[in-house]
Amino acid sequence: MDAPVDTTRPVIACGEVRTWLLPSFRPLAAQEAARLLLLRADERVLVSERPNLYALSPDTLTGVDCRLPTSNGARVRVVGTVAARASLTEGRVVQATAYFRAPATGPAARQPWGHYLVRPGVLEPLGKLPEQAVAQGVLAGGRPGELDLGLIADGLLTRLRQHPLLHKNTRVPFKSRRTSLRWVALPAPDGQGPSIERFTLAEDDLRTVRLRVPRDTEPSAVAGLCEDFALHDWLLTTVVRMIDGKLVPVEGQAALKALRPAVEHLLHLWMPRARVDRTLAPLWDVLEQESGFTRQWRTLSQRIRDQLALLQTIGSLPEAPLHRDGAAESRLGTAS
Template sequence: MTTARTDPGSVLACGEVRTCLLPTRDPLDEATAVRLLRLRTDERVRVSRHPSRQVVSPEVLTGVDCPLPADTGTRVRAVGTVRNRAVLVEGRVLLSSAFFSLAAAGTDRRQPWGHYLVRPGLLVPVGRLPEQTVARGLLLGHRPGQLDIGSIAESLMARISRQHRVLDHDPPLTTVDTRLRWAATRTAPGDPPSVLFTKDGDGLRVVELRLPPDTAPADAAGLCEDLALHDWLLSIVADKLDGLRSGDRSGPGVLGPLVEHLLHLWMPRARVDRVLHPVWEQLDETPGYCRQWKTLTQRIRDQLTLLSLRSHQEVPAPGRQGTIL
């Protein structure tokens, strides 16, 4: 985890995470994954091998100068850069994460670009920032002409997915992509972190966070990447099991790829700042993510055991050879 803390004037962090199954038949090995995520030549790709293999691209910056979404329709212009990175988990699941923090106030006039480039990942409003209005607006989504953080994340995901020399675009599972849009504001000193997690249609998840005042934006983004990964895993496995009847002969074709490619990826909080673990504890309590995952994985094992027993029962016993007279 990064040790850099939030800018002293930063009151808000926001972002969006896109999650998908990497479009290739087999998981990528570490060397190939590093080559895939080498987005810049001046910074190295980071590799973490424990407790699972995770490859993280260098960050790329996108300059923006546009109005921010605001739920009241207030026009709030901001200038600066958005941070964007890709994460590949066990060579199998790809996440594209775009995020930024917002300063509480800026100058009354737009400054030269150099003023903003020395503060990577910070958007500075022109004038005062109506914090709650912008936070709600970012969670609701942008209107034409406003900052579209999701398109920045989607652009990086598309850039990586187009690398045909590495990817064969023949995935072992048919899956849907998900979008996790998040905004984090500060808690009062001493209050624990909190989360409000809702699911909308079309694969959209909306996460409203309250985090300690000194939480680094990169740590908040890391938490949301962890939430996005595990929500995607839970959604895909639940959808595949929906309507699958006990002993269904199509079971092995559905269950086998889940076991081979996804079940071992469930490791919530493995790379989340310990201060932010209470967020996962709340999700474990309500709606019970880990309990649901345990139930689903046990159901898969039971289904495979049942299918195996039935296949043995259906094998005819060797018959006696008749005597030719």
């Protein structure tokens, strides 16, 4: 006889990551990053300086009572809390993530808030949860009145932008755009490891990823993996746009002005898997095979360095004096 299914275990985790250039002309130091991300007085900010400067806020909770997006139009009401957190990489790139996990079934009726507050980051359905329809609905984006994780993440970014540290320092060293990554994680078959079922680059700077992970994987670890994906996708997207049309032809100071921000602020940030959970780190290899993030990044980085070397070489060459008619004078002299 089969063992009874534990309907309280999560069968899906979903989240959305917003990645953006911190609105500050200079990068924040470690102590400043900790001050910026102190979202709760009862928990400290985690700060790491190896292999690069990284700060992670404690989770905040947002209570919700609404419908989940579904691909088939099913009306699925959930109640509980969405977890949200922010991170800062090298004092320069800020990310906000909102995420939750949900079980296969929940109470038939809404419970007092105390029931949900002791289950942080969990949304319980009233009845059964159609996880496949929810997974597709979350990735596609919801309708008005349905849960919007991106809106919660944006609210966290707005809160950070209003911090006194940034209030008088909102200029940025270069222009960039915000990107979004929506993700869903479903349980992998017993005995199998994590996998990427689909990774897409959609319009309007939206990316989506559908994962399979072992049943006991913490949603915070999945969120960390997706934050790493989102960070490096933002870096690649930003550098591609920054140098678009600037490498050829050589335009002297104009080209130097366009390429300099990439070298000063971005090229040293490329460190995939630096803080990804070990059980999920192999998924970077899958992403590399499909999308070739690092291959493209290395190619772009080398082109930028070659272009700057060429500009430096050209700038060091003496200019040939001109005749009155504009023709260059021969440096070899005239035969007598």
